[in-house]
Amino acid sequence: LHAHGTMFTAGLDLADVAPRVSAGDSITGGARIDPWGLYAERCPKPIVVAVHGKCLTLGIELALASEIVVADQTATFAQIEVSRGIFPFGGATIRMMQAGGYQNAMRWLLTGDEFGVEEARHLGLVQEIVAPGQALERAVEIAQRIAAQAPLGVAATLKSARLAQRDSEAAASTIYDDVRALMSSDDAKAAVVAFVNRQTPVFTGR
Missing domain, CATH: 1.10.12.10 (Lyase 2-enoyl-coa Hydratase, Chain  A, domain 2)
Structure with a gap:
């Protein structure tokens, strides 16, 4: 899983998502596979994520729902829902705590502060850090290594x-x-x- 352009994702479009959530509509749009693994079936195959640039809100939760995350040195992260009057609803309150510990997760979930790629590795959100522009290549290498197994x-x-x-x-x-x-x-x-x-x-x- 990767993104084109200058960043991985700027996160959810609150103007689009808020009315749908308020109305009780599916956040996945009725898709059979839920990319966050909370509301419907999870993808049955291992997911390797390549992150570059900004990775906000639901993008972090996509990464947390994957198996392995490779990020380049340009990557920055922020879970900013608390500054928008809501809270993370794609799994960060569960998986960030599981990955990095309760207090470590709360440091970022409760403040919405931005953190860098080294802190992301400390949290267990990122498994490998690579040079700028190399995340996708390395993620593909890891995916191919997995594909070679039984x-x-x-x-x-x-x-x-x-x-x-x-x-x-x-x-x-x-x-x-x-x-x-x-x-x-x-x-x-x-x-x-x-x-x-x-x-x-x-x-x-x-």
């Missing part, structure tokens, strides 16, 4: 981790059954053979 293993990892965000005990209770099911997959069998023979496995997603 599809069933990636999907199971994503399922377990996302469940753990909501309920860690529930996630723990499914781990053994899920991995036992994967052990009988063609991909897992191919990986064992490749390991024994010191080869690179070829995965089929079965």
Whole structure:
């Protein structure tokens, strides 16, 4: 996920969004996939985000709803809803706290202050910082690395981790059954053979 132009996003258009929210309309416009993972189904595939320039409000929440964020050194962030008479409604009050801790999240959620890319990494919002203009290239490299892994293993990892965000005990209770099911997959069998023979496995997603 990336943006064209001089910035990642200036955030929500309050003049457009406010009437729809007040009327109880869907913030996702009725789409089946909810990019923030709060109001409808989450994207079933891993999302790698490339950020440059300003990243405000719902843009931060898109990043928090992803799996990996790469930002270049020009990136700046601000969760400014409190200065608009509302509060973050795309998941920041949940995920920023999970990523960086309660007080660290409150420092930015309650003030609306802008923070830089190093602070974003400290918060757990950003995983890698790159030179200006290099975020998309690096994000694609990481996405390709993920795509080279066993599809069933990636999907199971994503399922377990996302469940753990909501309920860690529930996630723990499914781990053994899920991995036992994967052990009988063609991909897992191919990986064992490749390991024994010191080869690179070829995965089929079965």
